[in-house]
Amino acid sequence: MAMSYFPSLQAINKAKLTINEVLTATPLAENLNLAEQFGARVFLKREDLQIVRSYKIRGAYNKIKSLTPEQRKNDIVCASAGNHAQGVAYSCQKLGIRGKIYMPTTTPRQKIKQVQMFGKEFVEIILHGDTYDDASREAWKDCDETGKTYIHPFDDPLIIEGQATVALEIIQDSTCQIDYLFVPIGGGGLIAGVGSYFRQVSPSTKIIGVEPAGAPSMKESLAQDEVVTLKEIDKFVDGAAVQRVGDLPFEICRQVVDDIVLVPEGRICTKILELYNRDAIVVEPAGALSIAALDYYADEIKGKNVVCIVSGSNNDITRTEEIKERSLLFEGLKHYFIIRFPQRAGALRDFVEYVLGPNDDITHFEYSKKNNREKGPAFVGIELTDKNDFDGLVQRMAEHGFVYEYINEKPDLFQYLL
Numbered sequence: 144m145a146m147s148y149f150p151s152l153q154a155i156n157k158a159k160l161t162i163n164e165v166l167t168a169t170p171l172a173e174n175l176n177l178a179e180q181f182g183a184r185v186f187l188k189r190e191d192l193q194i195v196r197s198y199k200i201r202g203a204y205n206k207i208k209s210l211t212p213e214q215r216k217n218d219i220v221c222a223s224a225g226n227h228a229q230g231v232a233y234s235c236q237k238l239g240i241r242g243k244i245y246m247p248t249t250t251p252r253q254k255i256k257q258v259q260m261f262g263k264e265f266v267e268i269i270l271h272g273d274t275y276d277d278a279s280r281e282a283w284k285d286c287d288e289t290g291k292t293y294i295h296p297f298d299d300p301l302i303i304e305g306q307a308t309v310a311l312e313i314i315q316d317s318t319c320q321i322d323y324l325f326v327p328i329g330g331g332g333l334i335a336g337v338g339s340y341f342r343q344v345s346p347s348t349k350i351i352g353v354e355p356a357g358a359p360s361m362k363e364s365l366a367q368d369e370v371v372t373l374k375e376i377d378k379f380v381d382g383a384a385v386q387r388v389g390d391l392p393f394e395i396c397r398q399v400v401d402d403i404v405l406v407p408e409g410r411i412c413t414k415i416l417e418l419y420n421r422d423a424i425v426v427e428p429a430g431a432l433s434i435a436a437l438d439y440y441a442d443e444i445k446g447k448n449v450v451c452i453v454s455g456s457n458n459d460i461t462r463t464e465e466i467k468e469r470s471l472l473f474e475g476l477k478h479y480f481i482i483r484f485p486q487r488a489g490a491l492r493d494f495v496e497y498v499l500g501p502n503d504d505i506t507h508f509e510y511s512k513k514n515n516r517e518k519g520p521a522f523v524g525i526e527l528t529d530k531n532d533f534d535g536l537v538q539r540m541a542e543h544g545f546v547y548e549y550i551n552e553k554p555d556l557f558q559y560l561l
Contacts, residue, residue, distance in 0.1 A: 148391060149398070150304050150339040158205045158304040159311055165204050165237060166308075167193050171316040171450070176421045181437055182445045188313055188452045191430055195229040195261060197382070197455030198309055199296070202332060203230030205305030206294055207238060215240050220291045222246070222282035224275045224329075224381045225254030226429075226455050227296035232262030243267045243291070245282040247274055249378055251459035274378060276386045297332030298389030307336030313450055314344055321348045322447035323440065327432035327454045328352045328361045328403070329383035331392025337452070338399030352396065352403040353436040355380035355411065355428070360388045361396060362403040379408045379469070382429030382455055404436040409473020411435050412466045415458075427458040428466075472551065475530030479507070479550040479557065482540075483520045498539045502528040522550075522560055 169189045177185035190198035207219065215238070221231045222245040235242040244258060248270045258268055271281045275296075286293045295302060313321070324341060326334040338350045354362055357377020364370045372387040388396075411428050414435040418424040433451035437444065471477035484490040499505070507524030527533060540547055550557050 148300060149395060150300070150307050150336060152340070152343055154300075154304045155307040155311055155336070155340055158201075158301070159308045161208050162201055162204045162305060162308065165194070165200060165233070169193060169312070171313055174422065177434070177437065181441055181449075184319070184448045185437070185444075186317075186448070186450045187424075187434070188309060188450060190309065191424070191426055191453050191456035195226070195233050195257070196457050197226035197229065197430075198306060198333060198452070199223075199226040199230035199455075200233060201230075201308050202296075202299075202302035202305035202336075203227060203294065204234045204237075206299060206301040207231065207234040207240065209301055210240070210292060214292045217289075218242060218291050219294050220245070220282050220286050220289075221294040221296065222275060222279035223296055224278075224384070225250050225258070225457055226382055227294075228258045228268075229254070229261050229457070231294055232258045232266045235265040236261060236263050239265070241265050241267075242294075243269065243282075243285060245269050245271055245278040245285070247272055247278050247378075247381075249273055250381065251457075251462060253459035253461075254457050257457060274376065274384070274386060275381075295389070297330030297335075298391050299332075300391065303332050303336040303339075303391060303395070305336070306333045307340045309333065309452060310337040310340035310344075313337075314340075317450075319448045321345060321450050323349045323351060323444055323449045325351045325353055325404075325433035325436050325440075325449070325451045327383055327429055327452065328354045328388070329429065330385050331361055331388040331396060333452070333454065334361075334400065335389075335392035335395035339395055342399045349401045350399055351436065351440065352400050353432040354403060354405055355383055355432065356405040356407045358384040358386075359403075359405050360385050361393070361400075362405060364388055364393050365397065365400070365403065377408055380411060380428040380432070382427055382457075383432060404439050406432060406435045406439075407473060409469045410438070412470035413474060415466055416470055424453070425456050425458060426453060427455050430455045430458075471526060475533065476527050477506070477524065478527070478533060478536075479522065479524045479560070480540075481520045481548040481550060481560075482523050483546040485544050493543060494545060497543050498536065498545060499525070500527070500532050500535060503532065503536065 218241045220243045228244045414431040504526045506526045509522045
């Protein structure tokens with residue numbers, strides 16, 4: 144495909160007609176909590192309410208429906224961290240096509256079960272590698288050996304045009320001019336499609352891409368003016384953590400994206416918890432990206448009309464503790480220490496009585512030695528209610544003779560101990 148490719152309005156409208164038979168009309172809902180927080184009109188495009196709980200059904204169905212009879216008979220292959228897999232699985236089941244789906248071994252179990260449920264007997268799931276990119280390489284190998292058709296999650300015109308229908312619906316449902324549009328970025332298919340539509344229909348709208356700080360593939364590529372492959376990424380935001388964005392999305396993003404915001408994984412976790420507690424909205428980490436980015440644009444969006452695409456809600460409840468932990472660490476409310484208690488009776492009691500503040504809580508306590516505990520250091524986790532209480536905590540430890548090593552700032556040791 145030539146790099147001059149740019150999605151046309153005609154192609155996007157055609158994609159909308161193709162996918163209407165499986166599409167859920169997701170709302171463009173104004174959010175009062177976010178409006179009050181930022182002094183703006185904030186609308187959420189709720190793609191988490193699609194039948195597969197993400198926008199990925201759009202591109203997947205648009206692509207698979209276009210296959211020739213021979214391609215359908217020869218089966219298809221895809222690789223995905225979860226949401227594209229569900230879109231492909233549902234499309235296979237609806238169209239009676241057999242598919243083999245490669246997913247990273249790190250994929251949450253909830254997503255794996257959903258893929259099997261949507262695809263039923265039409266899909267085979269194969270877990271391979273630690274990242275989407277690992278699974279993708281194995282899927283391509285399968286295609287090379289068998290001649291099956293590869294259904295790419297983002298680097299394909301029909302996929303991009305399918306995702307672009309999100310923008311078509313936003314424009315149709317809007318009652319006002321949209322000043323800012325915040326779009327999550329993984330491989331780039333969604334922002335390429337949505338951005339291309341807005342550039343043609345609403346060129347004054349600012350298109351702001353959002354990536355997890357631990358996987359800034361598109362931002363790095365745009366900075367270097369070529370597609371780059373990141374050597375290492377943080378896989379936590381599994382729906383948006385890719386080592387390499389697509390070639391087509393990259394070329395389109397060069398033309399349509401005004402800015403890219405990188406959001407730390409901890410802030411994403413905070414936003415997930417806030418959305419659940421304030422609005423009863425359940426989102427996966429990638430689904431919270433666009434909303435988490437508003438904090439970085441707080442001054443610019445005051446008094447403006449803003450849309451955030453909520454890309455998906457395929458979250459595994461078993462990740463809740465990790466999400467809470469990452470949020471507390473990011474907000475400065477959770478701190479870990481290795482503490483060498485003085486070698487005297489009652490030292491632990493003194494620590495609780497004289498060092499901890501009235502609202503501080505010990506949430507983790509583990510001796511490093513099973514025997515002779517009083518002679519070994521302890522690994523201690525302390526949760527605060529106000530991050531400003533931290534300085535007082537460490538000051539009291541020093542004043543009362545408690546020798547400590549702060550672990551939060553030593554990631555290698557932190558990962559090993561926790």
